[in-house]
Amino acid sequence: MSENNNKKLFKYRMLAPLWIAIFIDVLGFTILFPMVGYFSDVFNTSQTxxxxxxxxxxxxxxxxxPILSKLSDKYGRKPLLLISQFGTCLAFILTAFSNTLWMLIIARMIDGMFGGNFPIAKAIISDKVPPKDRGIQMANVGIAHVLASLIGPAIGGFLFTLFGLLGPGLFAAGLTVITIIVTLSMLEETWPKEKRLHNQQSKTEIIVKVRQNKNALFMLLLWGFHTISFTIVMSSISFFSVSVLHLNPLEVSFVFMISGIFRTGIRFTLFKPTIKKLGESNAIRLGLVMFFVSFFIIGFSTDAVMVSFIFLFISFAASLTRGPMNSKISQTASPKEQGKINGFSSALDSIAQIIGPLAGAFILDTLPPYWLGIIVALIALPAMVMSFQKIEKKKYDLAVNLINHSMEK
Incomplete structure (x- = not known):
């Protein structure tokens, strides 16, 4: 790696504790998530x-x-991030000891209530990183997912085989405790009291509502179509592996781990050269085209090798799109509204996570598997088309937004 690339890699060292915390948090998720396809057997119910x-x-x-994100604008990022992490820890503990479906539902409710980790993390990045570097830094969240997916599924499959739900649940809870310690002891506050007071007292800038910010609306709509299609596929993989590929827990964890190895290789070899050569906007377009094609094909996959191969392309597409698109979204709002705009994008992720598991499981329960690919590709199509409408110009412009704001009064 060149000296210049090294400088870019370590440019924002104050974010290192955030990357550690996100990695450990995602590792807990990747330990538990690949086993979801077997929950129907554990709780004697359907995948739907x-x-x-x-x-x-x-x-x-x-x-x-969005509530936690907005509160982080008012009270600071670190306290709200810690509250979210405590909630996640409690949810993992309840999941581990769930012996009825209702216990599992309560555990998942608590996890959702305190699920502010990622929107607050994105706000922290927006606080410290200027727009020109924000896409690369947002993509580091993807790196955390990639690295966690190398070992998380294998740990989850091994623990689930030996101890059932108790093993991966408690292990994930223990990891969350480490996340809390890292955040508490190492992460600095990026939205300190003096900035919050200045934000509340300043009258020089009119805060424009998102519905009056056309660039923000456009990018959020594009993100919505993309993240719904992406989440349906990702949340269906465990169900697909069980009901279509007929794999056991260790085989499922092996597929996820092999996919993680591929994703790591792609992320650290092709991502930066592609972004540098194409630019963020063209990289997003290429990624969304790759998503559309891959989503369509995956429904026709009949073996684990083919699914793993398709995930090569999905992983590359995710690297090209998800971090850079989050950067684009953050650039459509003023610096004082980063918590709010990231809360809206995370709310769309939550909508996708509402639709994804239910839609994917229902399709696989009631229709031939190829319908999964057809339906998801149709949802991904609008995002791909929208990406060719000069997304590089969709940025925050105070003067334009104030004109729109005054015209709508």
Whole structure:
């Protein structure tokens, strides 16, 4: 790696504790999530019902995610991030000891209520990183997912095989305790009291509502179509592995782990050169085209090798799109509204997480598997089309927004 790339990689060292916390948090999720396809056997119910349980989780996240994000604008990022992490820890503990479907539902509700980790993390990045570097730094959240997926599924499959739900649940809770310690002892407050007071007292800028910010609305709509299609596929993989590929827990964890190895290789070899060569906007367009094609094909997959191969392309597409698109969304709002705008994008993620598990499980329960690919590709199509409408110009412009604001009064 060149000296220049090294400088870029370590440019924002104050965010290192955030990356550690996100990695550990995601690791807890990747330990538990690949086993979701077997929950229907554990609780003696259908995959659709299990999908509904995880949709309930996202329903609570949809309601409480923006609230926690907005509170982080008022009271600071670190206290609200810690509250979210404590809630996540409690949810993992309850999941571990769930012996009835109702206990699992309560655990998922609590997890949704305190699911502000990622919107607050995105606000922290927006606080410290200027727009020109924000896409790369937002993509580091994807790196956390990639690295966690290398070991999380294998740990989850091993613990689930030996101890049932108790093993991965308690292990994930223990990891969350480490996340809390890292956040408490190492992460600095990026939205300190003096900035919050200045924000409340300043009258020089009229805060424009998102519905009056056309650039923000456009990017949020594009993100909505993308994240719904992406989440349906990702939340269906465990169900797909069980009901279509007929894999056991260790085989499912192996598929997830192999996919993680592929994703790591892609993320650390192709991502930066592609972004540098194409630019963020063209990289987003390429990624959304790859998503559309991959989503369509995955419904026709009949073996684990083919699914793993498709995930090569999905992983590359995710690297090209999700971090850079979050950066684009953050650039459509003023610096004082980063918590709010990231809360809206996370609310769309929550809507996707409401739809995804239920829709994916229902399709696989009631229709031939190829319908999963067809339906998801149709949902991904509008995002792909919208991306060709000069998204590089969709940025926050105070003068334009004030004109729109005054015209609508």
């Amino acid at each position: 019902v299990i999908g509904l349980v995880f949709s309930v989780n996202a329903m609570f996240g949809f309601v409480f995610g």
